[in-house]
Amino acid sequence: MTxxxxxxxxxxxxxxxSAIMVVASPRLVHAALWLIVTxxxxxxxxxxxxxxxxxxxxxxxxxxxxxxxxxxxxxLTRRVMGEAGPQAxxxxxxxxxxxxxxxxxxxxxxxxxxxxxxxxxxxxxVTADFLLEDLGAxxxxxxxxxxxxxxxxxxxxxxxxxxxVLARPAERSxxxxxx
Amino acid sequence: MIPLSWYxxxxxxxxxxxxxxxxxxRNSVAILMGxxxxxxxxxxxxxxxxxxxxxxxxxxxxxxxxxxxxxxSEAAVGLALIISIYRQRSTVIAEDVDLMKW
Numbered sequence: 602m603t604x605x606x607x608x609x610x611x612x613x614x615x616x617x618x619s620a621i622m623v624v625a626s627p628r629l630v631h632a633a634l635w636l637i638v639t640x641x642x643x644x645x646x647x648x649x650x651x652x653x654x655x656x657x658x659x660x661x662x663x664x665x666x667x668x669x670x671x672x673x674x675x676x677l678t679r680r681v682m683g684e685a686g687p688q689a690x691x692x693x694x695x696x697x698x699x700x701x702x703x704x705x706x707x708x709x710x711x712x713x714x715x716x717x718x719x720x721x722x723x724x725x726x727v728t729a730d731f732l733l734e735d736l737g738a739x740x741x742x743x744x745x746x747x748x749x750x751x752x753x754x755x756x757x758x759x760x761x762x763x764x765x766v767l768a769r770p771a772e773r774s775x776x777x778x779x780x
Numbered sequence: 781m782i783p784l785s786w787y788x789x790x791x792x793x794x795x796x797x798x799x800x801x802x803x804x805x806r807n808s809v810a811i812l813m814g815x816x817x818x819x820x821x822x823x824x825x826x827x828x829x830x831x832x833x834x835x836x837x838x839x840x841x842x843x844x845x846x847x848x849x850x851x852x853s854e855a856a857v858g859l860a861l862i863i864s865i866y867r868q869r870s871t872v873i874a875e876d877v878d879l880m881k882w
Contacts, residue, residue: 603781605781605782606781606782609782609786613786613790616790616794617790617794617797620793620797620798623801623813623814623817624797624800624801624804624805624810624813629810632810632813636813636816636817639817639820643794643823646787646790646824647823647824647827649782650787650827650828650830651831651835652841655823655827655841655845655848658845659823659848662848662852663820663851667816667852667855670859671809671816671855671859673859674809674862675809677863677866678809678863678866678872688805689804689806690804690805690874690875692803693804693805695804696800697800697804699799699800699803700799700800701796703792703795703796704792707789707795707796708789711785711789711792714785717783717784717785717788718783718784718785719783720783720784720785720832721781721783722781722782722831722832723832723835725835736838736841736842736845739838739842740845745839745842746839746842746846749842749846750846753846756849756850756853757853759853760852760856760857761853761856763857763860764857764859765860767857767860767861767864768863768864770867
């Protein structure tokens, strides 16, 4: 067991255990905090995969924006009687069965590709700086991924406008304009 | 070193846990958290395949960046919807929002 393997196993265990706590926590804010732990473990995995820039994007966007939004919404939508009540719906056993079934199916698929079970990562012949420059260049290169990049920008603009319109307080009937 | 299948198994486990969170929870915000878990699992898969199969082609990382952008916008709109529903109906339990059920 090399140290890198031990580090991977510890991180993977942390990710899976905190994910289980996310879906099993009775209190919503606790589940959001466990989600932050999961997202941090995934960021560590990104670093192990030589994608350090994406690890920083994960921390900044997922933990810094999305998880904070989730905590805000959990606070803003507290039911008046507190968080009493079961957190699992009537057919939770079916959901658990589907989850286990899907994991079994994916495992059965994975054991059929023995090349992936002893793969050591191929060496990247270039420096991390070159990879980062290449990532940036690929997102604006006319021959590569400029179209998904621009479409993602439009999607973010649409989501921004949509979220503002949706979350606007309802106008009162005796509103501003004198009609 | 770490075989590729270990990353894929971890991503499969996170995806299935997120799937249980989506299908088996009552609170809408908890359902959204399950969706975010699934999107993270997909990102792990994308980057693992990029690193182990085609490390010279940057498409895997570009795909993961687009997934980040889509996940952020979908979380923002979903949470705005949940807040709006809460203002109208005073509930965030998914099964109580049933005006369109027959």
